[in-house]
Amino acid sequence: MAQKRPPATVDALIVGAGFAGLYMLHCLQARGFSAHVIELADDVGGVWHWNRYPGARCDVPSLEYSYSFSDDLEQEWQWTEHYAGQAEILSYLRHVASRFDLRKDISFSTTVLAATFDESVQRWTVTTDRGDTISAQHCVMATGSLSATRLPDLPGIADFAGEIYHTGAWPHHDVAFSGKRVGIIGTGSSGVQAIPMVARAAGNLTVFQRTPNFVVPAHNGPIAADRRKDWQQNFRDYRARAKQVGTLYEFSATPAFAVSDDVRTSEYRRRWDKGGVNFMHAFSDLMTDRKANETAAAFVRDRIGEIVHDPLVAEQLCPRDYPIGTKRICVGSQYYETYNRDNVTLVNLRETPVTQISVDAISTGAATYPIDVLICATGYDALTGALARIDITGCEGERLADKWAAGPRNYLGLMSAGFPNLFIVTGPGSPSVLVNMVVGIEHHVEWIANCLTDLRDRAAASIVPLPQDEDGWVRHVNDEADKTLFPLANSWYLGANIPGKPRVFLPFVGGIGRYRAICDEAAQSGYAGFAIAPQKPRKDA
Numbered sequence: 001m002a003q004k005r006p007p008a009t010v011d012a013l014i015v016g017a018g019f020a021g022l023y024m025l026h027c028l029q030a031r032g033f034s035a036h037v038i039e040l041a042d043d044v045g046g047v048w049h050w051n052r053y054p055g056a057r058c059d060v061p062s063l064e065y066s067y068s069f070s071d072d073l074e075q076e077w078q079w080t081e082h083y084a085g086q087a088e089i090l091s092y093l094r095h096v097a098s099r100f101d102l103r104k105d106i107s108f109s110t111t112v113l114a115a116t117f118d119e120s121v122q123r124w125t126v127t128t129d130r131g132d133t134i135s136a137q138h139c140v141m142a143t144g145s146l147s148a149t150r151l152p153d154l155p156g157i158a159d160f161a162g163e164i165y166h167t168g169a170w171p172h173h174d175v176a177f178s179g180k181r182v183g184i185i186g187t188g189s190s191g192v193q194a195i196p197m198v199a200r201a202a203g204n205l206t207v208f209q210r211t212p213n214f215v216v217p218a219h220n221g222p223i224a225a226d227r228r229k230d231w232q233q234n235f236r237d238y239r240a241r242a243k244q245v246g247t248l249y250e251f252s253a254t255p256a257f258a259v260s261d262d263v264r265t266s267e268y269r270r271r272w273d274k275g276g277v278n279f280m281h282a283f284s285d286l287m288t289d290r291k292a293n294e295t296a297a298a299f300v301r302d303r304i305g306e307i308v309h310d311p312l313v314a315e316q317l318c319p320r321d322y323p324i325g326t327k328r329i330c331v332g333s334q335y336y337e338t339y340n341r342d343n344v345t346l347v348n349l350r351e352t353p354v355t356q357i358s359v360d361a362i363s364t365g366a367a368t369y370p371i372d373v374l375i376c377a378t379g380y381d382a383l384t385g386a387l388a389r390i391d392i393t394g395c396e397g398e399r400l401a402d403k404w405a406a407g408p409r410n411y412l413g414l415m416s417a418g419f420p421n422l423f424i425v426t427g428p429g430s431p432s433v434l435v436n437m438v439v440g441i442e443h444h445v446e447w448i449a450n451c452l453t454d455l456r457d458r459a460a461a462s463i464v465p466l467p468q469d470e471d472g473w474v475r476h477v478n479d480e481a482d483k484t485l486f487p488l489a490n491s492w493y494l495g496a497n498i499p500g501k502p503r504v505f506l507p508f509v510g511g512i513g514r515y516r517a518i519c520d521e522a523a524q525s526g527y528a529g530f531a532i533a534p535q536k537p538r539k540d541a
């Protein structure tokens, strides 16, 4: 099918047609800007286009993991389950694209290769793999926080001759598991969701686990009629609160040791029985006090011991060397129960690392496992990976990749000094993956759209953060992380999953409410911390 080509000149070029890119396009068009989206995939959806692995679903409740900008959309779209599956979220995004007539301004199946800032005209020149060259006053990177997939660098993996899939780049055809010997590497959120589904379908399943994760039950199901009615009547209040807190969990103001052991355990039990990430908000100090955190970790380990029949397997599944929540907590359905199945084997790679992958098997020091289908649930180059795949060059020929070689540097997570008119949605230095992504996205998109409108009103050519304010923000992001337990885990929040990636805590842990206030203040103060350049008078004027 012939693809729509981008215009040669545009006010704003947006990269990515997921939740962020679609809303950015809608917002800018509503304000009278010319805007165009370049999207790698052949349709909208972002990560929900790619993550089609069995069991893929969002672990933020669907009523909240959706746009709040349109009351009509809110009322007309009916989510079926408390936690929506991938197919339903993708249908929603397709519906949004059609309802707001967005596809006409999206070039699909097109990869942005490079973006270069031309200081003489204060514009970006963007090139694509289809030979397009676009001149844009502004560039918005809506490239996703968890979109740059990563295969494990295990010896011999390139020799494997069976079917091999990454959960984040799943094929669009059905994958047949029946009677097959399936191996899965990785036990993060994606592995935890896929493992029970694949175990039911496969001949046998071998799970290769490097680090066990804490998994709380989802207890997913249809949205109850009274819940739906309550949401439809009160959604404005709920959405307003979500803008301050992210997801509407039951946040506790009580420290873990302010209550008796019995009261604490029954609170964990109540939240466990209810399901979801809400578990992590049982007490106010779980992410700041190691001993408090350990009470929650011990509760989950006790549940693992109860659920998993084989005590040796249960022990292998128990995380012991990092605080709960410092690697992203997983939400599962029948995850631990799956290890009671006769056709499931757990291999602990800490004890017996992979020594060789051959054409049809994975070997560890202790055994060889014949494999027909290999699933890599091995995660992403988080927050910076998708940006790093584009060759971005700012003022004085500086490349973003070089500037960020020792860790990302930006102001408010939104813009980087030396790269005028380049905006990043939910990137490093913003709350990003620590809050409901859609809440974060709506905030960024609206801030950027307001900023572009202010610039137009002032007849300004460009905006760029000041280096000293950027330095202050980078320090603040690190200081905030250091007040928490997060730095104690080797997580992708710190880039620890990518060999050679600098160990820097990437998202802003200070909360979306505080972050929102800081960004609002920057805008209301006339963009303190930024330099705004006027348009140069035209030669013919």
Ligand code: NA7
Residues within 6 Å of the ligand: 146, 152, 153, 154, 167, 185, 186, 187, 188, 189, 190, 191, 192, 208, 209, 210, 211, 328, 349, 377, 378, 379, 380, 433, 492, 497
């Ligand atoms: P994650 O959370 O990064 O999980 C990746 C898993 O893969 C994790 O268990 C890793 O172990 C494991 N892994 C990665 N590389 C290897 C190698 N080389 N050998 C063995 N095991 C490996 O990615 P997900 O896709 O599950 O989830 C990402 C987020 O997407 C999720 O939190 C949601 O927000 C959506 P490790 O822990 O590094 O030892």
